Amino acid sequence: MTRSFCLMCCLVVALFLAGCSGSSDSDGNVYTVKRGDTLSRISRLTGTSVQELARLNNISPPYTIEVGQRLKTGSKTTAGKKSSKSTKTASRPSLPPVSWPPVGDRCWRWPTSGKVILPYSSADGGNKGIDITARRGQPIYAAGSGKVVYVGNQLRGYGNLIMIKHGENYITAYAHNDTLMVNNGQNVKIGQQIATMGSTDTDSVRLHFQIRYKATAIDPLRYLPPQGSKPKC
Structure with missing residues (x-):
C-alpha cells in the first residue's frame, strides 16, 4: 500500500469520525436514553462498548432499554473527554438538506435487503444512516x-467496518459486518459482495449503512431506489 493512499485513508476516517460525533445528552458518566436509541447507537456516541454498557448497567440480552433510562457509560474522566470532544465537533457546520446533491446525481443500489429498524436523523446525536436487519x-x-479506503474494527461502536470512496465527494460506510471480503485499496463495482451481515459491536444482527456527501451524512432513503428494485441508471 502506498504512502499517499495511507494518508488518504487516514483523512477519510478522520472526516467520518468528525461527521459521526454529536451531542450525546450525557451528564458526566451518565447517558439518558432517547427515543430510537439502542445500545449500539449509545456505544457510538459515548465511546463505551456495547459489552461494557451492558455490564455497567446489568442489562442482559436482548439488551432492552427504555426512554428516559439513565445508563452508566464509564469513568467520569473518559466520559468528560468524550463529551467535550463531541460538543466541539458538533459545532462544525454541515450541509443542510437543501444543499444535498439532487436525487440521481449518482447511481446507488441497496447494500442488502431487510427491514429498516432505525431511520436517518439529522438531529444532534441522531442516527447518521439507516440500520437494516436481516439474517446473519x-x-x-x-x-x-x-475504492475501498477502510477495512477494520478500530472505530469503536461500528464493529467490522468497510468504507468505500466514490469519486471526490461521496463515501459509503457499512458497519457491524461479520465476514469482510475486500481489502484496503481494492476497486469494487456496484453490486459486488463486500461482506456478510453480522452483529459485531452491536446488540443485534444488522447493517448500519451511511452515505456521506462532502463528509456530511445524508439520508440514504432519499437516494436509494425502492427496495427490491434495480437502480435506473
Whole structure:
C-alpha cells in the first residue's frame, strides 16, 4: 500500500469520525436514553462498548432499554473527554438538506435487503444512516462503484467496518459486518459482495449503512431506489 493512499485513508476516517460525533445528552458518566436509541447507537456516541454498557448497567440480552433510562457509560474522566470532544465537533457546520446533491446525481443500489429498524436523523446525536436487519450471514453489497479506503474494527461502536470512496465527494460506510471480503485499496463495482451481515459491536444482527456527501451524512432513503428494485441508471 502506498504512502499517499495511507494518508488518504487516514483523512477519510478522520472526516467520518468528525461527521459521526454529536451531542450525546450525557451528564458526566451518565447517558439518558432517547427515543430510537439502542445500545449500539449509545456505544457510538459515548465511546463505551456495547459489552461494557451492558455490564455497567446489568442489562442482559436482548439488551432492552427504555426512554428516559439513565445508563452508566464509564469513568467520569473518559466520559468528560468524550463529551467535550463531541460538543466541539458538533459545532462544525454541515450541509443542510437543501444543499444535498439532487436525487440521481449518482447511481446507488441497496447494500442488502431487510427491514429498516432505525431511520436517518439529522438531529444532534441522531442516527447518521439507516440500520437494516436481516439474517446473519446475508450478503452485503457495494452500494456504488468505488475504492475501498477502510477495512477494520478500530472505530469503536461500528464493529467490522468497510468504507468505500466514490469519486471526490461521496463515501459509503457499512458497519457491524461479520465476514469482510475486500481489502484496503481494492476497486469494487456496484453490486459486488463486500461482506456478510453480522452483529459485531452491536446488540443485534444488522447493517448500519451511511452515505456521506462532502463528509456530511445524508439520508440514504432519499437516494436509494425502492427496495427490491434495480437502480435506473
